[in-house]
Structures are given as C-alpha cells and as structure tokens.
Amino acid sequence: MTSSSTAPTQSSSLLVTGTIGIDTVETPTARAERVLGGSAAYFAAAASRLAPVRLVGVVGDDFPAQHRALLEGLNSVDLRGLETRAGGKTFAWGGKYLLNMNERETLFTELGVVAEAPPKVPAAFADSSLVFLGNTHPAVQTQLLEQIPQRKLAVADTMDLWINVAHDELVHLLSKVDGIVLNDSEAAHLTGVRNAVSAGRRILGYGPKFAVVKKGEHGAVLIHRDGVAVVPAFPAEEDMVVDPTGAGDTFAGGFMAHLARTGRTDFETLQTALSWGTVMASFTIGAFSLDGVKRASAADLEARYKTFARHARV
Amino acid sequence: MTSSSTAPTQSSSLLVTGTIGIDTVETPTARAERVLGGSAAYFAAAASRLAPVRLVGVVGDDFPAQHRALLEGLNSVDLRGLETRAGGKTFAWGGKYLLNMNERETLFTELGVVAEAPPKVPAAFADSSLVFLGNTHPAVQTQLLEQIPQRKLAVADTMDLWINVAHDELVHLLSKVDGIVLNDSEAAHLTGVRNAVSAGRRILGYGPKFAVVKKGEHGAVLIHRDGVAVVPAFPAEEDMVVDPTGAGDTFAGGFMAHLARTGRTDFETLQTALSWGTVMASFTIGAFSLDGVKRASAADLEARYKTFARHARV
Numbered sequence: 001m002t003s004s005s006t007a008p009t010q011s012s013s014l015l016v017t018g019t020i021g022i023d024t025v026e027t028p029t030a031r032a033e034r035v036l037g038g039s040a041a042y043f044a045a046a047a048s049r050l051a052p053v054r055l056v057g058v059v060g061d062d063f064p065a066q067h068r069a070l071l072e073g074l075n076s077v078d079l080r081g082l083e084t085r086a087g088g089k090t091f092a093w094g095g096k097y098l099l100n101m102n103e104r105e106t107l108f109t110e111l112g113v114v115a116e117a118p119p120k121v122p123a124a125f126a127d128s129s130l131v132f133l134g135n136t137h138p139a140v141q142t143q144l145l146e147q148i149p150q151r152k153l154a155v156a157d158t159m160d161l162w163i164n165v166a167h168d169e170l171v172h173l174l175s176k177v178d179g180i181v182l183n184d185s186e187a188a189h190l191t192g193v194r195n196a197v198s199a200g201r202r203i204l205g206y207g208p209k210f211a212v213v214k215k216g217e218h219g220a221v222l223i224h225r226d227g228v229a230v231v232p233a234f235p236a237e238e239d240m241v242v243d244p245t246g247a248g249d250t251f252a253g254g255f256m257a258h259l260a261r262t263g264r265t266d267f268e269t270l271q272t273a274l275s276w277g278t279v280m281a282s283f284t285i286g287a288f289s290l291d292g293v294k295r296a297s298a299a300d301l302e303a304r305y306k307t308f309a310r311h312a313r314v
Numbered sequence: 315m316t317s318s319s320t321a322p323t324q325s326s327s328l329l330v331t332g333t334i335g336i337d338t339v340e341t342p343t344a345r346a347e348r349v350l351g352g353s354a355a356y357f358a359a360a361a362s363r364l365a366p367v368r369l370v371g372v373v374g375d376d377f378p379a380q381h382r383a384l385l386e387g388l389n390s391v392d393l394r395g396l397e398t399r400a401g402g403k404t405f406a407w408g409g410k411y412l413l414n415m416n417e418r419e420t421l422f423t424e425l426g427v428v429a430e431a432p433p434k435v436p437a438a439f440a441d442s443s444l445v446f447l448g449n450t451h452p453a454v455q456t457q458l459l460e461q462i463p464q465r466k467l468a469v470a471d472t473m474d475l476w477i478n479v480a481h482d483e484l485v486h487l488l489s490k491v492d493g494i495v496l497n498d499s500e501a502a503h504l505t506g507v508r509n510a511v512s513a514g515r516r517i518l519g520y521g522p523k524f525a526v527v528k529k530g531e532h533g534a535v536l537i538h539r540d541g542v543a544v545v546p547a548f549p550a551e552e553d554m555v556v557d558p559t560g561a562g563d564t565f566a567g568g569f570m571a572h573l574a575r576t577g578r579t580d581f582e583t584l585q586t587a588l589s590w591g592t593v594m595a596s597f598t599i600g601a602f603s604l605d606g607v608k609r610a611s612a613a614d615l616e617a618r619y620k621t622f623a624r625h626a627r628v
Contacts, residue, residue: 100508194414198552218532221549230625232544235535238512275628311544314589314626 012152014260015054015125016043017144018134018249019114020082021091022067024107025245025288028099032243032288036067038091039134039157042246045290046253046280048076049301051260053253054128056081056144058119060088060112070290080122088113101241102217121147130265132256133177134249135159138169145176153265155179155212157252163190174206178265181212181252196221197228210270212255214248222274226267231274234282234308243288247281250293254280275312279304326466328574329368329439330357331458332448332563333428334396335405336381338421339559339602342413346557349603350381352405353448353471356560359604360567360594362390363615365574367567368442370395370458372433374402374426384604395436402427415555416531435461444579446570447491448563449473452483459490467579469493469526471566477504488520492579495526495566510535511542524584526569528562536588540581545588548596548622557602561595564607568594589626593618 023037040057047053055077061084071079089112097104118140129152133141141156148154154177162170163186170190174180180203182190187199200211200223210224219232255270255277262269282304283292296304337351354371361367369391375398385393403426411418432454443466447455455470462468468491476484477500484504488494494517496504501513514525514537524538533546569591573579596618597606610618 102508193552194416195550195552195555197549201551215532218529219546228549228625229627230546230549231628232533232546235511235542235544236509237515238507238509241509271627278628309628311542312626312628313543313585314545314592314623 012051012130012260012263013054013128014047014051014130014132014256015056015081015121015128015148016040016047016132016134016253016256017056017119017121017141018043018132018136018157019091020057020059020063020071021093022064023092023245023289024094025243026096026107027101027243028097030242030288034064034092035289036070037093037245037289039249041071041290042249042284043132043134043253043256044071044077045074046250046284046293047257047260048074049280049293049296049298050254050257050276052076052078053257054078054081054125056119056121056125058083058085058088058113058116060084060090061086063090074294078125081119081125083119085113085116088116095245097244101244104244118144126150129153130256130260131155132252133157138162138166138173142169142173142176145173153178153259155181155252155256157181157248158186160186160189171206174203174208177208179208179210179212181214181248181255183248184213184215187211187213197223212274214251216247219278220251220274222270224267224270229267229271229274231278232312234278234304235311236282236285241285244285245288246284246290250280250284251277254278275305275308279308282308326365326444326574326577327368327442328361328365328444328446328570329370329395329435329442329462330354330361330446330448330567330570331370331433331435331455332357332446332450332471333405334371334373334377334385335407336378337406337559337603338408339557340410340421341415341557342411344556344602346602348378348406350384351407351559351603353563355385355604356563356598357446357448357567357570358385358391359388360564360598360607361571361574362388363594363607363610363612364568364571364590366390366392367571368392368395368439370433370435370439372397372399372402372427374398374404375400377404388608392439395433395439397433399427399430402430409559411558415558418558432458440464443467444570444574445469446566447471452476452480452487456483456487456490459487467492467573469495469566469570471495471562472500474500474503485520488517488522491522493524493526494522495528495562495569497562498527498529501525501527511537526588528565530561533592534565534588536584538581538584543581543585543588545592546626548592548618549625550596550599555599556606558599559602560598560604564594564598565591568592589619589622593622596622
C-alpha cells in the first residue's frame with residue numbers, strides 16, 4: 001500500500017494501538033448511551049489536534065456507522081489500521097461515576113474482538129517512529145511493538161489486571177519500551193512502593209527511560225533517567241467535570257503528539273508534553289465521549305494551555 | 315515596652331499565634347521523644363528564614379530549657395509574645411505515622427495551657443501588618459485578631475474539630491480574615507463540596523479574599539478573588555521523608571514570610587508564596603522537629619527553590 005493523501009509522511013509519525021469501543025456512562029446527573037469510546041479512539045482524537053496519528057485497532061461488524069463516521073471525521077487520523085472483523089462484536093464498556101466523580105464502578109465489560117487475535121500493523125505503518133501501546137495484555141503489546149521495527153520511541157500503558165495475571169510478560173515488555181504510563185495505584189502495585197517518585201524510579205530498573213505516573217485530579221509525575229517533572233491537573237471547578245472517561249487516554253494522546261510535532265524526545269520536551277496532556281484531559285472531562293477534545297478550536301487549545309501555564313506557574 | 319535590638323521594625327511585620335508544644339513522633343523506622351513542636355514553633359522556624367517573625371504563644375513552666383534555647387536560637391524570631399504560665403503544663407502531642415507516611419494516628423493530646431486563657435498580644439506587636447492565626451478555637455482566633463488593629467492581611471488555619479463544634483464562630487472568623495488555610499478534607503467538610511477549587515470558591519462566599527487548600531503530597535491550590543493557582547508538592551523520594559509533622563505549618567510559614575519580605579499581598583505574590591511554602595515543607599519532612607528548616611543554609615533554600623521551579627515548570 002502506498003501513501004494516500006490522508007497518510008502522514010513526516011518523520012516523527014505517531015502510531016497508537018488500543019481499543020475502539022462503545023461506552024455507556026452514567027454520572028450523577030447525566031447518562032450517555034452507547035457512545036464512541038475506547039483508549040485508541042480517545043488517544044487519537046486528542047493527539048490528532050496536534051499531529052497526525054496512525055490508528056491500529058479492531059472492531060466487529062456491529063460497529064455503528066455513526067461511530068465510524070466520527071472516527072473518519074477526525075482530521076489527521078489515518079484509519080488504514082482499523083480492522084473490521086466479520087462476525088465479531090465490538091468492545092463495549094459500561095461505567096458509573098459516584099457523586100464525587102473521582103470514583104467509578106465498572107458495570108460491564110464485553111471484550112468481543114478485543115479478546116481475539118490482535119489487529120495487524122499495516123505495512124504502511126511499519127516505519128512509524130513514535131508508538132503508543134494502549135492498555136492490553138503485555139504479550140500482545142510486545143507482538144504489536146515487534147511490527148514497528150523503525151520506532152524511535154515506544155510508550156506503553158498498562159493496568160492492575162496485567163500486573164496480577166501477566167507480571168512476567170509485563171516485565172519483559174518494560175525491557176522493550178522507552179516509557180510506561182500508569183496510575184499511581186498501579187505503580188504502587190507493580191513496585192510495592194507507594195511514593196510515586198520512588199515507584200517510578202524502581203520501574204526504570206526494568207529498562208524504560210521514563211515512567212509517567214498519573215494521579216488523576218492531582219496531576220502527574222514524570223520520572224526520567226535525566227530528571228523528574230511534576231505537573232498538577234488543570235484546576236477544574238466541579239461544574240466543569242461532565243465525564244472523566246478518557247482523561248488518561250487523551251492525556252497520553254496530548255503527551256505523545258507533542259513529541260511527534262516537535263520531533264524531539266529529550267527530557268525537556270517530555271516535560272512540556274505533560275502540560276499538553278493535561279490540556280487535552282481538561283477538555284475531555286468537559287463532555288461525554290470524544291466531544292470535549294473534538295469541539296475545542298485550535299484557539300481554545302492554545303488559550304487553555306496559556307491559562308494552565310498561568311495557574312501552574314511556580 | 316519599646317523595641318529592643320531583636321525587634322523587627324519593618325512595615326510588613328509578621329506575627330504568628332499558635333501552639334508551642336512537645337511532640338513525640340513514631341515513624342515506621344524511627345522515633346523522636348519529647349522534641350520541640352507545635353504550629354507556631356514550626357511556622358516561626360520556617361518563616362524566620364525569609365523574614366522576621368513575632369511569636370505569640372503560651373507554655374507551662376515545665377517547658378524544657380533546651381526547647382526554649384532552641385526557640386531563642388532561631389534568628390529573627392521575636393519571643394516577647396511567648397508567655398510562660400506558672401503552674402501550667404505545656405501542650406504535648408504524640409503521633410504515629412503508618413507505613414506509607416501519609417496517614418497518621420494521634421496517640422495522645424495533652425492541651426495543658428492551650429485549654430486555658432489564650433496568651434495576650436504584647437502592645438509592641440499591635441502594629442503587626444501580617445498575621446497568621448494558627449489553628450485553635452475560632453472564637454480565640456477572633457479575640458487574638460482584635461488585638462492587632464493595624465493588620466494589613468490576616469490568615470487563619472483551622473481544622474475539622476472547629477467545623478464540627480464551632481461552626482458559627484468559624485464562619486464569623488471567616489468574615490474577619492483575608493485568607494484561610496486548610497486541608498482538602500477540611501474544605502470539603504466545611505462546604506460539602508469535594509472539588510478543591512469549588513470548595514475554595516464557596517469559602518470566599520464567607521468573606522475572605524482567598525483560600526489555600528492544602529493537599530499534602532499532592533500540593534496546594536490557591537483560590538483567590540483574582541485568580542486560581544495550583545502548585546504540586548516537591549517531588550520527594552521515599553527516603554527523603556523522615557517525619558511529615560509540621561509540613562503544613564512550615565508551608566504556611568514560608569507562604570506568609572514571602573509576603574512579609576516583599577511587602578506585597580497581590581495575587582501574583584501569593585502565587586509565588588505557594589512555592590516558598592512548598593520549599594519550606596520539603597525541608598521539614600526531611601528531619602524530626604524543626605531540624606529540617608533550621609539546618610538548611612540560605613544557599614540550600616535558594617537551590618531547593620530553583621530545583622522545584624525546574625521540576626514544576628509547565
């Protein structure tokens with residue numbers, strides 16, 4: 001396959017693998033039924049605001065036409081890696097947020113095609129230089145990674161489940177990637193160390209150059225061989241938070257896309273990338289599904305970044 | 315009483331009221347027995363690194379000579395407001411930190427003289443322009459405040475107990491002060507709003523110009539009529555944390571002292587003051603009692619500030 005008019009060709013091409021799903025979300029005041037979600041969808045919606053993105057994922061042939069249209073409507077997202085599997089069921093997730101919007105219950109998870117063979121990375125994407133491996137079984141993440149031999153920097157997301165049931169595969173993955181993104185509770189679980197900076201430091205012992213420990217409403221910490229950076233979350237008021245779903249994925253999207261558009265992966269650039277991740281997450285929580293990052297104008301993004309920099313000046 | 319050679323005479327003279335106590339602290343790896351503590355002692359030790367401080371507090375005649383010598387050894391702390399009450403017992407507190415160093419149990423509290431009549435503000439301190447009212451009954455805080463009629467800015471600390479048993483007096487105090495400093499759980503308790511920014515906004519409805527909501531290891535948020543500022547905690551590694559006692563009091567000390575030395579109380583100055591509070595707290599947690607802030611050299615303070623600014627750049 002040769003490049004089409006929509007295919008990005010720049011050197012720091014960014015690829016994301018992860019879920020494309022159908023989410024049903026309840027909050028104390030509202031409900032969204034079967035809306036577009038999934039880690040790769042959220043990531044791509046955010047990242048594509050800053051740089052072109054190549055998406056690798058799989059849906060079933062039940063994937064709603066309007067959701068496909070939403071993905072196709074995202075500028076700068078190359079969907080040649082989106083596989084539609086005949087007879088398969090699309091990943092679906094249901095969650096409910098409690099009154100404080102910081103705790104949630106998972107109501108159901110229907111893995112569908114996500115439990116089957118992973119999608120293939122198209123040949124046209126094999127030259128991607130920046131790779132984000134959305135959360136899935138670490139052995140699958142490793143397989144996906146091996147299909148992108150020219151990568152300059154690979155970052156993986158993970159979760160508690162894999163720390164429990166696939167610890168060795170996760171440790172192996174950590175020896176192959178440049179960075180890992182995980183929650184503070186997951187970092188503590190993986191290392192046995194509760195302090196986020198010290199937990200991150202331990203994780204570097206497994207091989208990656210850096211770890212990003214996400215603390216939700218409390219921001220994030222970057223622990224890197226070359227330094228430590230800490231960023232608060234955007235100081236959102238209560239009525240600004242409509243639906244926190246996807247905040248972590250869009251944080252990762254903003255983070256990686258800043259690397260892609262600058263073509264740099266040094267510590268200083270990673271530090272600034274944390275702020276772009278924060279900006280993207282602040283839009284995501286303001287609406288259901290991808291709406292928050294989608295409807296923000298380029299001027300809105302720039303203005304929010306400036307507002308954040310003013311709020312968080314030290 | 316006329317000014318002595320040790321009495322600060324600058325216009326933004328800073329006064330603190332609060333406890334002077336004897337602390338016994340257990341951590342998972344160490345123990346400190348009957349060391350100098352108390353909110354005003356911690357505050358003064360930190361603040362005096364940046365600006366002269368006038369201390370108002372009361373101890374019993376059992377107050378150990380070596381603790382008095384420690385207070386007298388603090389440069390730029392004016393102790394003319396330290397009352398030694400005959401026959402009284404000095405405030406004593408015992409606490410134990412759990413393995414993660416972020417949760418603690420109070421083992422005992424012996425109020426002693428703190429449960430009796432509050433100390434008087436000496437006439438020589440009545441012209442103080444910046445006032446910090448350490449945590450005590452809000453009616454007592456109001457009484458103390460009334461003795462400092464020329465104040466330019468007054469800030470109070472409070473705690474859950476007073477929200478429960480002296481809610482009306484606390485609301486009255488809030489109508490008299492310019493700022494309030496409290497923990498995130500206390501802000502939520504006072505307002506019924508969990509989101510720190512929104513809770514702070516509600517508190518401004520009681521009268522103060524600003525609220526500082528402290529989040530411990532997650533930093534602090536300043537909610538001010540003129541803006542919002544958010545600051546992470548210093549990204550301390552696990553082995554840097556020896557004893558968190560006094561972190562909040564030294565945070566307040568660094569915060570207020572930055573206002574005192576600049577002679578300014580505008581939003582921008584308050585925002586920078588958050589970082590100086592953070593720097594002071596980062597030294598406090600590194601040792602028992604006042605040792606952390608006491609032994610840091612002026613160069614150490616400047617270097618830590620620069621390190622923090624580098625870590626927390628957005």
